[in-house]
Amino acid sequence: MKLTTYCFSPTGTSRQNMMAVVKGLGIEDVAHRDLTLCDSDSFSFTLHSSLDVVIFSAPVYGGKVAPTALARMEQVRGEDTPAILLVTYGNRNFEQALSQLADFVCERGFRPIASAALVGEHSYSNATYPIAVGRPDATDLASAEEFGKRIATKLNTQEGVRQINVAEEMPRLETPESSLLAFRAFVQEYTRQQQENPVKVYPSASKEACTHCGKCVTLCPTQAITLGKEEVSDPMRCIRCCACVKGCPSGARTFLSPFAKPLSENFQIRREPLYLL
Numbered sequence: 001m002k003l004t005t006y007c008f009s010p011t012g013t014s015r016q017n018m019m020a021v022v023k024g025l026g027i028e029d030v031a032h033r034d035l036t037l038c039d040s041d042s043f044s045f046t047l048h049s050s051l052d053v054v055i056f057s058a059p060v061y062g063g064k065v066a067p068t069a070l071a072r073m074e075q076v077r078g079e080d081t082p083a084i085l086l087v088t089y090g091n092r093n094f095e096q097a098l099s100q101l102a103d104f105v106c107e108r109g110f111r112p113i114a115s116a117a118l119v120g121e122h123s124y125s126n127a128t129y130p131i132a133v134g135r136p137d138a139t140d141l142a143s144a145e146e147f148g149k150r151i152a153t154k155l156n157t158q159e160g161v162r163q164i165n166v167a168e169e170m171p172r173l174e175t176p177e178s179s180l181l182a183f184r185a186f187v188q189e190y191t192r193q194q195q196e197n198p199v200k201v202y203p204s205a206s207k208e209a210c211t212h213c214g215k216c217v218t219l220c221p222t223q224a225i226t227l228g229k230e231e232v233s234d235p236m237r238c239i240r241c242c243a244c245v246k247g248c249p250s251g252a253r254t255f256l257s258p259f260a261k262p263l264s265e266n267f268q269i270r271r272e273p274l275y276l277l
């Protein structure tokens with residue numbers, strides 16, 4: 001059995017979670033196709049046979065799969081190939097992301113056999129507004145590894161591998177009513193303000209703190225930062241993934257997302273990973 005993984009992970013949490021599942025699966029023949037950086041040669045057409053197993057792993061953006069991830073998975077095809085679907089979200093909610101990913105892979109010839117909604121530190125988390133700091137932690141990774149082991153058992157059953165129905169069978173998250181209402185009120189007010197006076201904010205770097213080391217340029221998945229002009233982000237390219245913010249060794253790059261405060265205030269309760277197989 002051959003395992004291929006397709007992963008988009010600007011701040012690394014989707015990759016960490018996926019690697020724990022891979023460890024649990026225990027398959028020796030593994031090819032990792034990382035879709036995070038622009039210079040990747042992994043976006044080309046690839047056809048997988050029904051004897052392969054494929055993992056698709058991506059973060060949740062706005063309750064859906066990060067659009068850049070889907071764009072980079074566009075060329076992958078299966079022939080009734082078993083697929084494991086993993087999304088990682090920042091402790092708020094994953095909403096349609098998993099069912100969207102399931103539809104996407106089914107349209108391309110895959111057969112979903114397992115799915116998981118895993119938790120990662122929120123891309124917008126910072127010292128003032130912490131959101132799921134340090135996730136996935138050791139408990140998350142042990143749980144993801146155990147899930148990988150259970151998938152391995154399923155793949156080795158004699159009866160054949162059952163296809164899952166993600167839209168109907170995936171467990172859903174409960175959010176306390178007060179958090180839901182407070183967050184919705186924030187989003188409504190923010191949307192109203194944006195309609196009246198659209199102001200989009202992007203990560204930027206302090207001139208004083210930036211050493212022009214160029215690390216953010218190499219970490220950016222969409223080539224939105226230019227060497228020598230690291231203080232700014234190209235608004236036409238930036239997807240606000242925060243890879244540059246979290247990866248800046250000098251702490252020079254910051255992103256003051258207006259969502260950080262309401263997310264931190266309303267989604268402190270620890271979410272646990274959810275699984276379906």
Ligand SMILES: Cc1cc2nc3c(=O)[nH]c(=O)nc-3n(C[C@H](O)[C@H](O)[C@H](O)COP(=O)(O)O)c2cc1C
Binds near residue numbers: 008060242
């Ligand atoms: C633009 C954007 C939108 C996001 N939307 C959500 C969301 O709807 N729900 C949520 O819980 N987390 C959301 N997050 C947080 C990420 O899903 C989370 O931090 C994830 O761990 C990032 O994955 P990565 O480390 O692979 O980049 C969002 C992050 C970004 C950058």
Ligand code: SF4
Binds near residue numbers: 216217249250251
């Ligand atoms: S990683 Fe930080 S210090 Fe290095 S160039 Fe980018 S903003 Fe400047």
Ligand code: SF4
Binds near residue numbers: 220244
């Ligand atoms: S400039 Fe934008 S797209 Fe590039 S790493 Fe920073 S947040 Fe992500």
